[in-house]
Amino acid sequence: MYCEAGEPGSSERAGDGRHRCPHEPELLYQRARVSASDERVFCGKLLVVAVLVLLGGFAALSGNWPAMVAGFVVLGAVYTHAVELQHQCLHHSAFTAARPHRIAGIVLGIPLLVSYSHYRVRHLQHHKFLGTPQDSEFFGFDTRRPLTFRMLLRGLFDYGRLLVILREIVRSYRGTWTYDLGPLVDRRGRQIISEYHLLGAFIGTAAALSAVGFGEYVLKLWVIPLAIGIPLHFLVELPEHILCDTETTNVLRNTRTIKGSWFTTWFTNGNNLHVEHHAAMSVPINRLRERHAEVARFGEHVERTYLGFFHRVLSEARRNTKARP
Template sequence: MKTIDDRQPRRPGPGGRTAVRGEFGHLRTRISNRTFAAKLALWAALTAGGAALALHPAPWSRVAGVVLLGCMFAHAAELQHQTLHSLGFRNRRANRTAGIVLGVPMLISFAAYRATHLRHHRDLGTPQNREFFDYGNQYGADGARSRWRVGLDWVVRFTMLHFYPQFLVGAARAVARRDYPGESAHTSRGIRRDYHVILGALLALTVLSVVLREPVVLWLWLLPLLLVAGPVHALIELPEHFRCETLSRDAFANTRTIRSNRLMTWFTNGNNFHVEHHLMPNLPIERLPALHAEVRPRLKHFHSGYLDFFRKLVRG
């Protein structure tokens, strides 16, 4: 019996996102609270396991714990992305609460990320497009660039050097109770709330480190964040629009999909189906593979896996 992966997809009719949404609106299903709760439970269990390993004195355990925690920090950002679109839980407050918690490990304000990300969906294909995570040369712009500059671009991207100063500025505004440029008073209040939560968590772990005379905050947060989560998150985000036609309004031209395997689809929380997500942002994450099967013939930027993408990227 053929599965959704090997059956012949039906070619959609002409038109852009509006036509696709009209034709495949039947793919929408009710948001499953249990599915997202199960995702959160698995993430929490793996994060707790990473913490236990990182606090064990054996060097191999420390390393394994830091790597696992860093990967779970990056996975949390992908789960948070689902809450930005109110696709985790059916209840808006539950989505917001989960989103705030999921953003803490990578210092991400839920309110700031949500506002910026929804504008990204609106403005992609125009010069006004901006993304929450600034990697410098965001989409791999062509042009005469020295080898030194290209190398610097990659260092900035994988160390997320632009993001951490952005966090410090945002946190300082929160402490000073100031609004954020370009955001409404309501959104600014939400951003301040998120930064207060993050700063409170940092303070709590720092105090615990002093009390226990053990650098808990270093092993459980700073090292996983800086050495693992940042680079892994950059690797996940890189293929989405990199070297696509980002001044085109056509989602088939400005975005990339990576089919990948079940492990990576889980790890990226379905964000590998990125064209499909931009075509129907309110489609439950679990339904993106079904939409992929329908629109696969129209995909312009498509790779069968992440290794395939990065192999071709390195080869130029």
């Protein structure tokens, strides 16, 4: 836990030059390596994704409308969950070796058209600059602006993001793709471009299948679930920093944790334990729960349930909307 200048207890200075508070969590900031057991847990999550995609796909193609709708929702939810698994790969906290993270991360991001390497560069910058003007998260919802219903709806149905992805794909094929948020090593740039080539090939394949008579499969197995997954992903990402203190680098004040249930913890892949994650981002997600007691004690934004969080968000949006002229 780091104190801001002038806060009580800020006389102790940490080795990185920031002020460290005298009474702070002992476990929260400790790093941890990925163990073979952690890797097995993550592989189990990948297996669950594969099973749910098969079940959702079978239901979506069943021809029975209630089953089809259920299948669309399951696929959209699983594609959203896959991006949260991709997020763990970004931090190299899923496998004991480095290389499998990019392989798995690329595959996990395809259904929602998320480039693994581009997301990784932007997301690691988010961790580095959180609480400063340089912070810029990959999915772009600005938590520093006053919250209104218009902002929520714009973020919830941000289908314009698909046009941004198409623009990135076109630039990658043209050879004009560039990174606009700081320096980028050539190797990382080549990886990002190659992944946008892959996403372009995926979209092209879907278009070709539609043109030769398989459009129903593309629509039911990808397009409709994609339309569902975009708002679901927004709802997963929203709690992280909204209504928190955006002017401090203190993770116990600028980030939110939601205790949640086993289901929400699984579905968000531990994204509900977000203070725990930001405090030590390389810790395997399945081991964050053991740090929650310290966050519950020291954290400023700790919720018990998602229902309580969304009630707070809607109340704030209502208040801000009424206050606007």
